[in-house]
Amino acid sequence: MKVVETLGDLRAVCGQLxxxxxxxxxxxxxxEGHLSLVRAAAERCxxxxxxxxxxxxxxxxxxxxxxxxxxxxxxxxxxxxxAVDVVWTPPSDEVYPPGFQTWVEVEHVTxxxxxxxxxxxxxxxxxxxxKLFHAFEPQFAYFGQKDAQQCVVIRRMAADLNFPLEVVVxxxxxxxxxxxxxxxxxxxxxxxRRAASVLYRALTRAAEAxxxxxxxxxxxxxRMVETLAAEPLAETQYxxxxxxxxxxxxxxxxxxxxxxxxxxxxxxxxxDNWLVGDRxxxx
Amino acid sequence: MKVVETLGDLRAVCGQLxxxxxxxxxxxxxxEGHLSLVRAAAERCxxxxxxxxxxxxxxxxxxxxxxxxxxxxxxxxxxxxxAVDVVWTPPSDEVYPPGFQTWVEVEHVTxxxxxxxxxxxxxxxxxxxxKLFHAFEPQFAYFGQKDAQQCVVIRRMAADLNFPLEVVVxxxxxxxxxxxxxxxxxxxxxxxRRAASVLYRALTRAAEAxxxxxxxxxxxxxRMVETLAAEPLAETQYxxxxxxxxxxxxxxxxxxxxxxxxxxxxxxxxxDNWLVGDRxxxx
Numbered sequence: 001m002k003v004v005e006t007l008g009d010l011r012a013v014c015g016q017l018x019x020x021x022x023x024x025x026x027x028x029x030x031x032e033g034h035l036s037l038v039r040a041a042a043e044r045c046x047x048x049x050x051x052x053x054x055x056x057x058x059x060x061x062x063x064x065x066x067x068x069x070x071x072x073x074x075x076x077x078x079x080x081x082x083a084v085d086v087v088w089t090p091p092s093d094e095v096y097p098p099g100f101q102t103w104v105e106v107e108h109v110t111x112x113x114x115x116x117x118x119x120x121x122x123x124x125x126x127x128x129x130x131k132l133f134h135a136f137e138p139q140f141a142y143f144g145q146k147d148a149q150q151c152v153v154i155r156r157m158a159a160d161l162n163f164p165l166e167v168v169v170x171x172x173x174x175x176x177x178x179x180x181x182x183x184x185x186x187x188x189x190x191x192x193r194r195a196a197s198v199l200y201r202a203l204t205r206a207a208e209a210x211x212x213x214x215x216x217x218x219x220x221x222x223r224m225v226e227t228l229a230a231e232p233l234a235e236t237q238y239x240x241x242x243x244x245x246x247x248x249x250x251x252x253x254x255x256x257x258x259x260x261x262x263x264x265x266x267x268x269x270x271x272d273n274w275l276v277g278d279r280x281x282x283x
Numbered sequence: 284m285k286v287v288e289t290l291g292d293l294r295a296v297c298g299q300l301x302x303x304x305x306x307x308x309x310x311x312x313x314x315e316g317h318l319s320l321v322r323a324a325a326e327r328c329x330x331x332x333x334x335x336x337x338x339x340x341x342x343x344x345x346x347x348x349x350x351x352x353x354x355x356x357x358x359x360x361x362x363x364x365x366a367v368d369v370v371w372t373p374p375s376d377e378v379y380p381p382g383f384q385t386w387v388e389v390e391h392v393t394x395x396x397x398x399x400x401x402x403x404x405x406x407x408x409x410x411x412x413x414k415l416f417h418a419f420e421p422q423f424a425y426f427g428q429k430d431a432q433q434c435v436v437i438r439r440m441a442a443d444l445n446f447p448l449e450v451v452v453x454x455x456x457x458x459x460x461x462x463x464x465x466x467x468x469x470x471x472x473x474x475x476r477r478a479a480s481v482l483y484r485a486l487t488r489a490a491e492a493x494x495x496x497x498x499x500x501x502x503x504x505x506r507m508v509e510t511l512a513a514e515p516l517a518e519t520q521y522x523x524x525x526x527x528x529x530x531x532x533x534x535x536x537x538x539x540x541x542x543x544x545x546x547x548x549x550x551x552x553x554x555d556n557w558l559v560g561d562r563x564x565x566x
Contacts, residue, residue: 007445101391102409102443107384126385127444134445160385161410162290162417 001080003087006094010135013086017047020139021085022168025132028052029069029183030078033173037142040170042083049136050079051088053095058124069186088135095131104130106153106160109247109282113240113260114149114271125150126157139165146172146180148258148273148281152247155282169281172272174200180272187268195233196265202227202239203274206259210276217241217250220259220276228263237262237269244279255279284363286370289377293418296369300330303422304368305451308415311335312352312466313361316456320425323453325366332419333362334371336378341407352469371418378414387413389436389443392530392565396523396543397432397554408433409440422448429455429463431541431556431564435530438565452564455555457483463555470551478516479548485510485522486557489542493559500524500533503542503559511546520545520552527562538562 004010014021022041026034030052041048052075059065072089079087103123110122133141141158143151151169158167173181178200179193188196202224209223224239241250244258256277263270275281287293297304305324309317313335324331335358342348355372362370386406393405416424424441426434434452441450456464461483462476471479485507492506507522524533527541539560546553558564 011447099439100443102387102389102440104444105386105388107386109384131445134447137447157385160383161387162414164294164417164420 001084001087003076003089005089005091007090007135010086010088010090014049014136017049017085019047020045021047021049021136022140022142023132023136023138024048024050024142025129026050026052026075027054027068027183028075029071029186030075031173031181031183033144033146033181035078035082036173037144037170038079038082038084040168041140041142044168045140047085048083049086049088049138050084051090051132051136053088053090053128055095055124055128056092057096057127058121060118060120063118064184064187067187069183086136088132095128103127104157104161106157109149109152109156112242112247112249113238114262117237117262122150122153126153129154129157130161133163133165140168141165142168142170144172145169145275145281146182146272148260148275149247152245152282167282178204180270182270184268184270188265192233192266192268195231196268196270198228198231198234198265199261199263199270199272202261203259203272206241207274207276210257215253215255217252217254217257220254220257224259224261228261233265235264237264244275244277244281245283284367284370286359286372288372288374290373290418293369293371297332297419300332300368302330303328304330304332304419305423305425306415306419306421307331307333307425308412309333309335310337310351310466311358312354312469313358314456314464314466316427316429316464318361318365319456320427320453321362321365321367323451324423324425327451328423330368331366332369332371332421333367334373334415334419336371336373336411338378338407338411339375340379340410341404343401343403346401347467347470350470352466369419371415378411386410387440387444389440392432392435392439395525395530395532396521397545400520400545405433405436409436412437412440413444416446416448423451424448425451425453427455428452428558428564429465429555431543431558432530435528435565450565461487463553465553467551467553471548475516475549475551478514479551479553481511481514481517481548482544482546482553482555485544486542486555489524490557490559493540498536498538500535500537500540503537503540507542507544511544516548518547520547527558527560527564528566 022045177197256279260273305328539562543556
């Protein structure tokens, strides 16, 4: 496994790797969710690349850029135990050198949900992912469904801009109590950690109602809202039943839907989601 | 020479072409300026691709999209006489299908000069060029210096987004009287066509002053303004002496500069430019 910092070194290594290459873009602080993406890439591709980069452009000034967990040695040890060929750990000014001024923006699907709460977040994501795609030139790129809107946005961007690759979305990996794995789970106190499983319970209660034949978007939303309201440590930011491709909020009867939510547990902001029906994210 | 319309067909052809591939993006209505780019690509690359696409996203509603000259048969005949391997002539909805919503934006260098007069123009250019780069996956991409700001913008975008290719800028090709070749020259009446050489005369008068030791930006600007003012059919939109990398307007003594202008001759808007000093465009 080669570990490189500069773009030039990365290109030199990638130029020698057999194709197809699968890329797993990460912000580090790796957990089983990331590793499941690495394993999916290794299964399908002849080479696997991983990026470890806490991308300042996707954090608002009020957000947790400085506090975001970093563990380069631990991350590299985890990746060395997997079938990873190359890891890019660029310094910030290798990605955003002085004079940097180009942005990739997706319009409609970035507006609701996370985009409504974090206005420049997705511009930072799409710009850095474009740079990663050009740096690794992968044939497949792997993202976790836990960041469902990100998956929709990246798929939209890849299609709109003719990126010559396939965006693969893999299932959310969960703790035994259902909490979606996230690097930010480290912020939770023990009591908050127990409370945090309420997101999963809210999603599964709505999904069960759907399984039982409930098709009214407002009723599904209500199940989630009520479940979250019963947890005193949880403060709901939004609860959504949306079109899985356009992310437009749905009313009335639904066939396919993305159920999603953002909830503060103490000071930690958590997101989670669940797909009901047959329609894939961004599909 | 293969001529294809769909992205899928283009990818199938490009996948078989020996590399490096040189791409010449055009809006058709080809003249010797375009053909000089094709020849430069053929000299350096094992394969040459050309796109013919009048890009609606780079025209404002008030501009000449509908009137822009189109001559597909003539263009293909000209390209068939050169060492061109593949030509992409996509219909508009192949490039901008329903639901399209992703844009590439370069900030600072798009703001002055053409950008000040045509606010969304460069967003349309950078977005379509990104799509062309992803569609052809060229190692070299060729642009004419006649659109100097476009060259700076594309170079900035390619560097900022890590595009794995080299942007090559080739000299402006001119008519015997100095008029820069442009598809829009067809709009000129005979009297306007004679008047249109005033852009070249203005540039060369300023460049001669520079050669003679004149280094004051304001004096160089003044030479251009005066020359243009002497032509009754010319209406100056801007005259600029700018930094060739940042495109910021210069004052006081200059070593390298981009001299540029936009001038209406009758209803036709013409642009032209000249580099003095050693600094390349966008370099």
